[in-house]
Amino acid sequence: xxxKGSFDTNVVTLTRFLLEEGRKAKGTGELTTLLxxxxxxxxxxxxxxxxxxxxxxxGIAGSTNVTGDQVKKLDIxxxxxxxxxxxxxxxxxxxVTEENDSAIIVEPDRRGKYVVCFDPLDGSSNIDCLASxxxxxxxxxxxxxxxxxxxRNSQRYNSSPVHDTRxxx
Numbered sequence: 001x002x003x004k005g006s007f008d009t010n011v012v013t014l015t016r017f018l019l020e021e022g023r024k025a026k027g028t029g030e031l032t033t034l035l036x037x038x039x040x041x042x043x044x045x046x047x048x049x050x051x052x053x054x055x056x057x058x059g060i061a062g063s064t065n066v067t068g069d070q071v072k073k074l075d076i077x078x079x080x081x082x083x084x085x086x087x088x089x090x091x092x093x094x095x096v097t098e099e100n101d102s103a104i105i106v107e108p109d110r111r112g113k114y115v116v117c118f119d120p121l122d123g124s125s126n127i128d129c130l131a132s133x134x135x136x137x138x139x140x141x142x143x144x145x146x147x148x149x150x151x152r153n154s155q156r157y158n159s160s161p162v163h164d165t166r167x168x169x
Contacts, residue, residue: 014039030091034114034139037089041082042135045121048077049133058127065099072127075099078120078135092116093142115140 015036022032052058052074061071079099086092091112095104098119106112118137126133 030112031114033089034086034091034112037085037091038082038137041085044081045078045135048074066101067098069125071099072124074127075121075124082118082120082135086116113142115142
């Protein structure tokens with residue numbers, strides 16, 4: 001005898017949704033794996049943002065990024081988290097990030113079929129005034145050409161999760 005009351009035990013999480021949709025599409029699972037890796041990185045970034053004060057993550061790191069913005073400590077941490085999570089998922093071949101001067105070519109033994117472009121912590125100049133910040137990313141399937149420039153219709157997924165007192169994915 002079980003008394004679940006009004007608690008839903010058949011919860012549809014983002015991971016569950018991605019797995020179910022991937023199965024319906026009869027995909028390889030590589031995009032699902034990549035999206036789960038990104039979600040893990042985004043959750044870690046959100047946690048770091050909430051703990052930034054006690055973890056001494058506020059402030060400028062002392063460099064500028066490719067757009068000329070001063071790089072914050074949270075920018076560096078966020079960039080490293082996204083890069084490491086994506087590379088460890090074995091799903092991408094090229095990573096393009098606002099924080100690096102050039103594209104990151106993934107090592108051949110870790111390479112997948114997707115190009116991921118991202119800003120790991122968009123709006124980081126607003127951190128000190130508690131405005132919304134987020135992670136922006138776009139995923140493209142690698143085409144046979146050697147260029148990483150993409151046609152708009154080759155984009156597979158994009159998102160802009162918001163890090164605040166709560167995480168909105």
